[in-house]
Structure formats: structure tokens, C-alpha cells
Amino acid sequence: MAAQKSAPKSEAPAPSSTRRSEKSRRAIYDAALALVVEVGYPRTTIEGIAARAGVGKQTIYRWWSSKAEVLMEAFLDLGEEAAKAAGDEPYAIPDTGDLAADLKGVLRATIDQMTDPRFDAPARALAAEGLVNEALSREYVAKLLEPSLQLYVARLRTAQEAGDVRPDVDPRIALELFVSPLAQRWLQYTGPISYEYTDTLVDYALHGLAPRAR
Amino acid sequence: MAAQKSAPKSEAPAPSSTRRSEKSRRAIYDAALALVVEVGYPRTTIEGIAARAGVGKQTIYRWWSSKAEVLMEAFLDLGEEAAKAAGDEPYAIPDTGDLAADLKGVLRATIDQMTDPRFDAPARALAAEGLVNEALSREYVAKLLEPSLQLYVARLRTAQEAGDVRPDVDPRIALELFVSPLAQRWLQYTGPISYEYTDTLVDYALHGLAPRAR
Structure with a gap:
């Protein structure tokens, strides 16, 4: 992330x-x-x-x-080292031309991170501290969360150029339709997390809840 | 809520x-x-x-x-008293036949609650405690969060019967496309909150990010 x-x-x-x-x-x-x-x-x-x-x-x-600063940079470094080990640095969301598949892939990788205690414990600690400490939360968001969200913005912009996302859509809001539900289930234990769940979020977000042809 | x-x-x-x-x-x-x-x-x-x-x-x-128990019941009671004062008890999401308008209306009312310190402080306190206390979080979700999410489930089911939401959509997941982004911005300060923002979430969720006719 x-x-x-x-x-x-x-x-x-x-x-x-x-x-x-x-x-x-x-x-x-x-x-x-x-x-x-x-x-x-x-x-x-x-x-x-x-x-x-x-x-x-x-x-x-x-x-x-x-x-908090130490932990944030340690956590940042952990992400960089993991990306380096996986051979995908600088990290970007893949563009295979299949937007749904690319988004599903990165969300599945995010689930893998969330269920790894080496990532889960510090990420949850920083999020919990941030909930009652607005200054820390804003720093956590600026340094850790927003940069990873910007990867989705970049991928959605490419999708707009390819005609796979409507041109009037704001990518920064659009990404929240599939990223925020996963974040909330993870942080607040509001529901189970699975690949099938995040795949469903991507399908609903791309195709909408309303019927396509009436 | x-x-x-x-x-x-x-x-x-x-x-x-x-x-x-x-x-x-x-x-x-x-x-x-x-x-x-x-x-x-x-x-x-x-x-x-x-x-x-x-x-x-x-x-x-x-x-x-x-x-935590006292605060949870006090918070629950606060919501009931507010609903009684507003004359809409038992509380349900209105069904005017216009799904988008109904969802936008209840999300706007949720924003009004979030910016009211009488609601914001206890809700945030319970959420923060829950982040590092899984047992409390599950109780908070069961007693407070899930009942309010079920109101969306009910409204989305009615919409499915009316043909406004695809029959294959799972309402419990679908509601997260517009509820979770607002929750994350509120809890984690990941972005500004406004009526325009939640209106946009509803439009994106109902109509999808992908173009409708290609």
C-alpha cells in the first residue's frame, strides 16, 4: 500500500x-x-x-x-521493502487493459497484506491512534494512505483515456467505492473479508447497482 | 442512525x-x-x-x-430521542419512489449528525475504542452500526422489487459503496465531507463508473 x-x-x-x-x-x-x-x-x-x-x-x-513518526516511517519502509522483494518498485497498479481484473488483483493483494500480522498490527495501531488524534491522522493520511490512493487515481485516469470509465467521473471519489468498504470491514469488523467480496465491490462499482438496460 | x-x-x-x-x-x-x-x-x-x-x-x-456499555446505550437512546423529536419513529429510510433522492437525503442527514458534536464525540469515541478492542467493536457493530445499515438493506430490497436495482445485487454489500466512503472520510479524515460528495457517491454507485452505452 x-x-x-x-x-x-x-x-x-x-x-x-x-x-x-x-x-x-x-x-x-x-x-x-x-x-x-x-x-x-x-x-x-x-x-x-x-x-x-x-x-x-x-x-x-x-x-x-x-x-508515531518512527512507526510511520518504519511502516513506509516495510511497504517499500516488500515491493522491492516482489520486484515491482516503483509500485504502480498494473495496466493489462482489463480494468476490472487489475483492480481486483490489487485489492486481493491488499487483503493478503491485511491478514499478515506484520502489516496489520502497525497499520491498525496508526489508524487507531489517528482516530483520536486528528493531527497524527492527517499526517498518516498524507504520508501513507493518500499516496497509495493516488495509485488508483492514476489507473482510473488511464481507464478514462481508454474509454473504460466515464470522462465525467472524479477518480479520487470513484476509488472510494471499492477501497473504503474494504477499509471499513477491516478496521471496524463490520463484515467478513474475502477475494469474492472485493471482486464483487469492483463489479458493482464499475457496472452500477441500477439495471443497465430497461 | x-x-x-x-x-x-x-x-x-x-x-x-x-x-x-x-x-x-x-x-x-x-x-x-x-x-x-x-x-x-x-x-x-x-x-x-x-x-x-x-x-x-x-x-x-x-x-x-x-x-463502554453505558456509553453505547446512551448513544442508542440519543438516536431514538432524536428520531422521536423529528417524528419519524420507528425510523426507516423514506420510499418516495425515487431511490437516488431517498439515499441522498438520508446521507445528508447523516452528515448533519456527524457535524453535531453531541453525536460526533460519542460515536468517534466508540469507534476509536473498537479499533483496538475487537470484542467491543463487534458489540458496537451489532447494536449500533448494523441496525442502521439494515435500513439501507430494506430500502435497496424495495428498490429491487421496483426494478431500480438489479436483482442479482447483494444489498448488504451494495450499501457499502456509498456508506463506507463517508464513514472513512469521517473517521480517518481522508477527505472533505459535503452534501455534494455524498450525492456523487450515490450517483456513481447507482449508475456505475463504466460508460453505459458504448
Whole structure:
């Protein structure tokens, strides 16, 4: 889901220092993600992350201003690493010419992520914190959610050029017809999640609920 | 949005006792709702609710097992009282024969609720708590969210009988195309909320994103 590169706020260092910094940065990310899975977001602290990563607290504060920032960048990095491992970086929604199939494919991949505890725990922690912390939520949306939604916007624009989506449709709203239902079922446990469910959402959104010929 | 009657778990009492109980129950609801707006859900306690309502803690524990239970029933009651005041109880989505207009109307009314702090604060508090508390979330969904979603199911079924919605469409999934986007924008601050936005969701959902005649 993550799509945007965001570098930690370090100065350009000497090469050997860069290697050390990169190693520390990765250890900090790993520690933050592991702690959120193991003890939950509320009990994850900068001190705990530092101890587990084997770095000083000041190393973390040099690069990030809060545990939410650390977790957000760690989560972003997790998405980038997963995309790299899958060989599809920079990530984009495939364009096979079959819009329905492409959207169904990416939603199925999203379900796979949601059911992976390494993604589910930090994503849910950030979303939960955001619900009662509007500033954090807006940062989470800007850094994590919106970049991934823009991938759908791009694919829907291509579909408009190909004549597969009406030209008067606003892609930024249109994507919500299949993305938001999945998000709500995942976050609020309002219903079961399956490939069949997201396939259905895509079909309903593309073809509409009203009869086509009357 | 609330649609289901749920009585507190008191025994059938004598008439004068009933009046006293009813007065206490309402004072407890009012106190719970006021505290959540004023100090937030995490700092709302059974003790605080009891003090503000002018009842003993044991009065609350006789009827409810947790502050989440109190808040949920208070919120449910708030919805029932609002519906009664508006003269539309039992609440149902109107059927004027114009499905799009009926859905747009109820979504506009939902926006009005969401921007009313008396509804927004407790609804958001329950949703936030539910995000990190699956058991509470499932109760919140069963008691509050699902009953209001079933109103859409009923209206969509009528629309199917009238030939305005395809017979093969599952109404329980279909409603999510316009309800979930609004819920996500409201809960996660993913975008602005307006009547024009929800009107657009209804139009997209009914008519589909794909061109109708090619």
C-alpha cells in the first residue's frame, strides 16, 4: 500500500558513517515494528525501541520527533521493502487493459497484506491512534494512505483515456467505492473479508447497482 | 442512525420505582454523553458518570457492566430521542419512489449528525475504542452500526422489487459503496465531507463508473 519515499532527516554523512547510520535506522525500524506487534502501540515507547535496537535514545531523537513518526516511517519502509522483494518498485497498479481484473488483483493483494500480522498490527495501531488524534491522522493520511490512493487515481485516469470509465467521473471519489468498504470491514469488523467480496465491490462499482438496460 | 430498542437489564419494578429508575437512567445517559464530549472517552469513568448523574456507582453497575456499555446505550437512546423529536419513529429510510433522492437525503442527514458534536464525540469515541478492542467493536457493530445499515438493506430490497436495482445485487454489500466512503472520510479524515460528495457517491454507485452505452 505504501508508495512514497521519505528519507530520515539526517545530514549527508561520510561513507562509513552512512553505513553505520543505515544499520541503526534499520534496527530502529525493526524494533518499532516488532514492539507494536508484541506489546501494542500504547505500550511502545522511544526508550523501548532504543533498547531493542541497541542504540541510544538520542540517536532516535536526532532523526524523529515522536514514536508515531518512527512507526510511520518504519511502516513506509516495510511497504517499500516488500515491493522491492516482489520486484515491482516503483509500485504502480498494473495496466493489462482489463480494468476490472487489475483492480481486483490489487485489492486481493491488499487483503493478503491485511491478514499478515506484520502489516496489520502497525497499520491498525496508526489508524487507531489517528482516530483520536486528528493531527497524527492527517499526517498518516498524507504520508501513507493518500499516496497509495493516488495509485488508483492514476489507473482510473488511464481507464478514462481508454474509454473504460466515464470522462465525467472524479477518480479520487470513484476509488472510494471499492477501497473504503474494504477499509471499513477491516478496521471496524463490520463484515467478513474475502477475494469474492472485493471482486464483487469492483463489479458493482464499475457496472452500477441500477439495471443497465430497461 | 440508531434503530434498535435495547432496554437496561432491570427487573420489572413497581410504578413509582419505575419513575425513579427512568429518571436515574436518563441522568446517567446525559452524564456519560456530556463527559465524553468534555473530557474524552479515555478519561470518562463510571465514578465520574455516577457523580455527575447524582447516583451511586452501584446504581450504574446494577444495569451495566462497563463504561463502554453505558456509553453505547446512551448513544442508542440519543438516536431514538432524536428520531422521536423529528417524528419519524420507528425510523426507516423514506420510499418516495425515487431511490437516488431517498439515499441522498438520508446521507445528508447523516452528515448533519456527524457535524453535531453531541453525536460526533460519542460515536468517534466508540469507534476509536473498537479499533483496538475487537470484542467491543463487534458489540458496537451489532447494536449500533448494523441496525442502521439494515435500513439501507430494506430500502435497496424495495428498490429491487421496483426494478431500480438489479436483482442479482447483494444489498448488504451494495450499501457499502456509498456508506463506507463517508464513514472513512469521517473517521480517518481522508477527505472533505459535503452534501455534494455524498450525492456523487450515490450517483456513481447507482449508475456505475463504466460508460453505459458504448
